[in-house]
Amino acid sequence: AYVVPAAGGGSGLGVGQVDRWRQVYDSLYAGSRSAGFGVDFAGWVSSFDGAPIPLPQMCEWRDQTVRRIVSLRPRRVLEIGVGSGLLLAQVAPVCELYWGTDLSPEVIDRLAGQVAGRVELAGRVVLRAQPADVFDGWGEGMFDTVVINSVVQYFPGVDYLVEVLRGALRVLAPGGAVFVGDVRHRGLAECLYRSVHESRGVVDGQVLAGRVAESARSDQELLVDPGFFSALRGVVDGLDVVDVRVKRGVSDNELTRYRYDVALHKAPTSGWRMGQIRTVSWGDGVSDRDAVVELLDRDRPEPVVLAGVPNPRISGAVSEALDPEGWYEFGHRQGYQTTVTWSRQTGDGSLDVLFTPAGGRDEVVVDTGVAVEAGTGLSVFVNDPGRARQVEMLSTQL
Numbered sequence: 001a002y003v004v005p006a007a008g009g010g011s012g013l014g015v016g017q018v019d020r021w022r023q024v025y026d027s028l029y030a031g032s033r034s035a036g037f038g039v040d041f042a043g044w045v046s047s048f049d050g051a052p053i054p055l056p057q058m059c060e061w062r063d064q065t066v067r068r069i070v071s072l073r074p075r076r077v078l079e080i081g082v083g084s085g086l087l088l089a090q091v092a093p094v095c096e097l098y099w100g101t102d103l104s105p106e107v108i109d110r111l112a113g114q115v116a117g118r119v120e121l122a123g124r125v126v127l128r129a130q131p132a133d134v135f136d137g138w139g140e141g142m143f144d145t146v147v148i149n150s151v152v153q154y155f156p157g158v159d160y161l162v163e164v165l166r167g168a169l170r171v172l173a174p175g176g177a178v179f180v181g182d183v184r185h186r187g188l189a190e191c192l193y194r195s196v197h198e199s200r201g202v203v204d205g206q207v208l209a210g211r212v213a214e215s216a217r218s219d220q221e222l223l224v225d226p227g228f229f230s231a232l233r234g235v236v237d238g239l240d241v242v243d244v245r246v247k248r249g250v251s252d253n254e255l256t257r258y259r260y261d262v263a264l265h266k267a268p269t270s271g272w273r274m275g276q277i278r279t280v281s282w283g284d285g286v287s288d289r290d291a292v293v294e295l296l297d298r299d300r301p302e303p304v305v306l307a308g309v310p311n312p313r314i315s316g317a318v319s320e321a322l323d324p325e326g327w328y329e330f331g332h333r334q335g336y337q338t339t340v341t342w343s344r345q346t347g348d349g350s351l352d353v354l355f356t357p358a359g360g361r362d363e364v365v366v367d368t369g370v371a372v373e374a375g376t377g378l379s380v381f382v383n384d385p386g387r388a389r390q391v392e393m394l395s396t397q398l
Helices: 013-030 055-070 088-094 105-116 158-170 186-199 205-218 227-234 254-258 289-299 324-333 385-397
Strands: 076-080 097-102 125-129 143-149 172-184 239-246 259-266 279-281 304-309 336-342 351-357
Touching: 055 088, 055 143, 055 172, 055 259, 076 088, 076 158, 088 097, 097 105, 105 125, 143 158, 158 172, 158 227, 158 259, 186 205, 186 254, 205 385, 227 239, 227 259, 254 259, 289 304, 324 336, 324 351
Parallel strands: 076 097, 076 143, 097 125, 143 172, 239 336, 279 304
Antiparallel strands: 172 259, 239 259, 304 351, 336 351
């Protein structure tokens, strides 16, 4: 015989899960007081061996994230889940006002002490300990940029995520952007699990399949397909452009393989719309870099989307395609700005690469959103971390 949780029996677990994450991070940051301001990467460990991700790779992760946020030209910023101040330390000095909130009072107390000693941050930073879904005291349009970086995975479920994004868009000024960073890609989760177990020596196909399935069942973090953000346009008011991008970085690790960033731009917004740009599929007369050069030269200066490009970081196969970061350098050499997003037609980790004429801005605004059938529920784009927690609790109770 065996026992499974009753369907729908997970109601009420959300608050408990948020409180559990609060306790975890109170403990984590209390134990890392020796780290300097803006360089505390405590808790960033590899899924493969449990060891800390190498510092140079984490610094690249931070620097690329900062670069993306700064390209949004932030002046009045709200960061939800400020943590140890990795982003605040870099972004706040170029802003007029920077609000930071966090679930953990331990984090806020420590960060407040560090900020107080920084002359360049005097009068710019306000810190508050509160949950992510609380927006009391902020009027509509108070901020031009809202940052929610590497915290979505700790939300208890899709309803909580929607409420946070609805609140963020409400306090966002017209034309502003909500930056949702370091999102775990649900569609690539099994690729991650498989790689982890293979790295631990699991080679038997049946055993490997069982381990992958168990990892999926027991993952208590929230995983989100990129299509969720396109579907969100039919649920929350004011959302115009959905700009999904593969995580940048030359480091080949689980962060650059299986995660992504998205900028949600509030109307009015101007920019490129991938669905309205000429699209050429990889393999349809274009299957190597020389052919891409010919394509760009032929269409110059018109924008072009190269769709369904193999991603060596996911497939592991040797091909004429570049890895995601390689396409940025390739486009630059050809005189184009480049945007790399997940393929809008497949869910296997392939890429869509947009080449646009080089302009004056460091980053262009691109709508990578896909068409979502009316009536599609948002829950189809996410996993259910509460159910994994429920299974764990049920096992303990039994």
